[in-house]
Amino acid sequence: MEPQVVAFCCHYCAFAAADLAGTMRLTYPANVKIIRVPCTGKADMLYLLRAFEDGADAVFVAGCLEGNCHYLEGNLRAKKRVQYLKKLLDEVGVGGERLEMFNMSAAMAQRFAEAANEMTERALRLGPSPLRKRELVEVKAQ
Amino acid sequence: MTIKVGSNLERVLESGQFAVTAELGPPKSADPNVVREKARLLAGHVDAVNITDNQTAIVRMSSIGAGLIAMQEGLEPVIQMTCRDRNRIAIQSDLLAASALGLRNLLCLTGDHQRFGNHPQSKNVFDLDSIQLVQMVRNMRDEKKFQCGEDMPVSPQLFVGAAENPFGDPFEYRAIRLGKKIAAGAEFIQTQMIYNVEKFARWMEMVRALGLHKKAYILAGVGPIKTAGAARYMRDKVPGMDVPDAIVDRMAGAPKGGAKAEGLKVCVDIINAVKQIEGVAGVHIMAIEWEEAVPELVAQAGLAPRPKLAEPVGAAQQG
Amino acid sequence: MIIADQKPLAEIRQITSRFQKLLVVGCQECVTVCFAGGAKEVAVLSSALRMAEQIDGNPKEIVEFTSVRQCDPEYVLDLADKIAKVDAVLSMACGVGVQTVAEHFPNTFVLPALNTTSMGRNTGPGVWVETCAGCGNCILAETGAICPVARCSKSLLNGPCGGSHKGLCEISDDVPCAWAQIYERMSRLEMLATMEQIAPPKDWSTARDGGPRKRVREDLQL
Numbered sequence: 049m050e051p052q053v054v055a056f057c058c059h060y061c062a063f064a065a066a067d068l069a070g071t072m073r074l075t076y077p078a079n080v081k082i083i084r085v086p087c088t089g090k091a092d093m094l095y096l097l098r099a100f101e102d103g104a105d106a107v108f109v110a111g112c113l114e115g116n117c118h119y120l121e122g123n124l125r126a127k128k129r130v131q132y133l134k135k136l137l138d139e140v141g142v143g144g145e146r147l148e149m150f151n152m153s154a155a156m157a158q159r160f161a162e163a164a165n166e167m168t169e170r171a172l173r174l175g176p177s178p179l180r181k182r183e184l185v186e187v188k189a190q
Numbered sequence: 191m192t193i194k195v196g197s198n199l200e201r202v203l204e205s206g207q208f209a210v211t212a213e214l215g216p217p218k219s220a221d222p223n224v225v226r227e228k229a230r231l232l233a234g235h236v237d238a239v240n241i242t243d244n245q246t247a248i249v250r251m252s253s254i255g256a257g258l259i260a261m262q263e264g265l266e267p268v269i270q271m272t273c274r275d276r277n278r279i280a281i282q283s284d285l286l287a288a289s290a291l292g293l294r295n296l297l298c299l300t301g302d303h304q305r306f307g308n309h310p311q312s313k314n315v316f317d318l319d320s321i322q323l324v325q326m327v328r329n330m331r332d333e334k335k336f337q338c339g340e341d342m343p344v345s346p347q348l349f350v351g352a353a354e355n356p357f358g359d360p361f362e363y364r365a366i367r368l369g370k371k372i373a374a375g376a377e378f379i380q381t382q383m384i385y386n387v388e389k390f391a392r393w394m395e396m397v398r399a400l401g402l403h404k405k406a407y408i409l410a411g412v413g414p415i416k417t418a419g420a421a422r423y424m425r426d427k428v429p430g431m432d433v434p435d436a437i438v439d440r441m442a443g444a445p446k447g448g449a450k451a452e453g454l455k456v457c458v459d460i461i462n463a464v465k466q467i468e469g470v471a472g473v474h475i476m477a478i479e480w481e482e483a484v485p486e487l488v489a490q491a492g493l494a495p496r497p498k499l500a501e502p503v504g505a506a507q508q509g
Numbered sequence: 510m511i512i513a514d515q516k517p518l519a520e521i522r523q524i525t526s527r528f529q530k531l532l533v534v535g536c537q538e539c540v541t542v543c544f545a546g547g548a549k550e551v552a553v554l555s556s557a558l559r560m561a562e563q564i565d566g567n568p569k570e571i572v573e574f575t576s577v578r579q580c581d582p583e584y585v586l587d588l589a590d591k592i593a594k595v596d597a598v599l600s601m602a603c604g605v606g607v608q609t610v611a612e613h614f615p616n617t618f619v620l621p622a623l624n625t626t627s628m629g630r631n632t633g634p635g636v637w638v639e640t641c642a643g644c645g646n647c648i649l650a651e652t653g654a655i656c657p658v659a660r661c662s663k664s665l666l667n668g669p670c671g672g673s674h675k676g677l678c679e680i681s682d683d684v685p686c687a688w689a690q691i692y693e694r695m696s697r698l699e700m701l702a703t704m705e706q707i708a709p710p711k712d713w714s715t716a717r718d719g720g721p722r723k724r725v726r727e728d729l730q731l
Contacts, residue, residue, distance in 0.1 A: 369705070
């Protein structure tokens with residue numbers, strides 16, 4: 049079973065970077081599911097928690113570089129939420145390491161690929177989320 | 191000012207002589223011998239000795255209890271009472287007993303917050319503040335009335351004092367607050383330890399401008415420092431303390447093994463300096479856990495021998 | 510408003526451990542405003558509980574709801590249908606709400622998810638501080654509308670203690686000295702003469718010291 053990784057990407061930067069990664073044929077694991085949000089500030093804590101409740105092994109939030117958020121502070125709010133949830137996920141027993149925040153510009157396709165690779169690697173290293181009970185096999189990107 | 195209570199401290203101050211008081215910290219135990227030993231070190235060298243009351247909110251033998259033991263060794267105590275641990279019922283009750291046991295001097299304090307002590311989870315009281323406490327005790331003594339207004343046939347005979355911090359904030363307000371304590375009835379004042387003589391002198395100017403030095407006896411607080419580290423700690427970490435760099439440098443510059451001697455010299459210099467300031471009626475020496483230094487300090491500052499103007503009540507009762 | 514903090518998750522799990530079906534109910538008033546027990550917090554806590562209990566092998570069923578207010582019977586009684594279907598109620602309201610629910614559903618286990626602390630105000634994003642002590646005898650007219658009973662650590666009434674330094678309370682650099690603030694306000698209002706008067710001992714019988722308070726308006730009682 050492949051690791052389930054969910055990525056909340058902001059329209060203006062991270063999603064564009066992901067797009068560019070595809071165009072440039074940069075490899076990143078195919079099991080990363082991208083959800084486009086207008087801004088990472090829209091990524092409610094509940095979206096992130098639901099992703100884990102629904103079986104995600106790792107989740108990341110990708111937004112603009114700090115200081116360059118299209119909506120000014122949305123990525124800073126997302127950063128605080130991710131910090132809060134990492135602690136909560138540790139207490140819950142899922143593990144805060146399964147959640148992370150990344151920042152990138154629309155041109156940084158390589159950075160998006162790195163983030164996707166890193167979170168997939170974490171999902172494999174930490175094993176399936178304790179909310180799932182199946183084995184994982186790495187699936188190479190197409 | 192006429193004699194009201196007749197304690198040794200009151201008589202010395204009233205006579206115009208420069209008074210000397212010191213401090214005795216009761217033990218964190220039920221051992222009376224600790225008090226007796228400290229009292230023997232101090233008896234005869236000072237006019238009266240403050241017996242601290244759960245200082246820094248650390249539980250110690252009570253001030254009244256330890257004061258009684260000290261009195262039996264020939265020392266005249268100044269009982270301390272904070273507002274932190276007792277409500278007005280307990281305070282009045284304890285003061286009736288203190289007077290009945292022969293204790294004659296009282297210092298009224300607000301009290302450090304219990305957070306600093308060894309029982310930070312306790313409930314605090316602060317039914318009264320120190321100014322209300324001063325007023326209440328004076329009314330008990332002079333009007334023979336309890337705080338609720340009821341009369342009492344025999345009132346506690348206590349010479350009432352309060353503390354003041356010349357270095358607290360806001361600076362402009364400190365002399366006014368002292369005025370409030372004196373208006374409430376404080377008859378003597380002991381200040382926080384002075385290292386910044388110049389700032390203390392400025393505070394005394396404000397105090398004199400309000401005529402307060404004529405309404406209450408002001409004793410300047412001093413304290414010998416043992417080490418350069420202690421000097422630095424007081425300068426950097428203790429809120430409300432003003433320790434000039436010059437003092438820290440003097441301590442740091444002392445020869446090896448000579449820190450204590452330098453600390454005593456620094457203290458003597460401060461005593462000599464504050465003696466010159468108009469309105470200062472005495473010194474209050476706080477040699478915390480260094481009570482044995484007091485006789486030497488008093489002697490080096492030229493304040494020995496001490497006059498004996500009243501016998502402690504307890505000593506007369508001993509064989 | 511009333512300020513409260515969430516209990517640690519471990520404590521909430523321990524309190525609810527013997528119940529399999531929970532109603533987690535928040536409140537739209539004070540605890541929403543201080544982000545402790547509103548609809549969002551109900552959802553986040555419920556999610557955390559579901560995940561934690563599932564991982565430990567005791568899956569719980571959680572019903573989520575947020576009342577308009579939990580301190581008035583008319584809104585609390587509305588919970589009846591939901592309460593009938595669960596083993597226990599985990600209330601995310603302040604202590605008042607928890608007790609009101611319990612009073613109207615005396616055969617139900619009603620548990621607190623919050624530690625209620627004080628009556629206070631918002632001083633900046635994410636910060637709420639104690640402001641009123643409910644002493645029952647308000648002296649704000651004499652102190653420039655800054656309360657020393659609530660905001661002075663020792664509830665002093667005649668000016669700052671010796672521990673006041675740089676406008677801060679001796680107990681922590683996070684706590685402003687209320688009397689430094691009062692002094693500054695009274696200076697600005699040119700009312701310093703008031704501070705020179707001696708405030709007498711406070712009548713604490715109107716405060717919690719005198720017993721639980723009760724307010725009655727007889728004209729409203731039919």
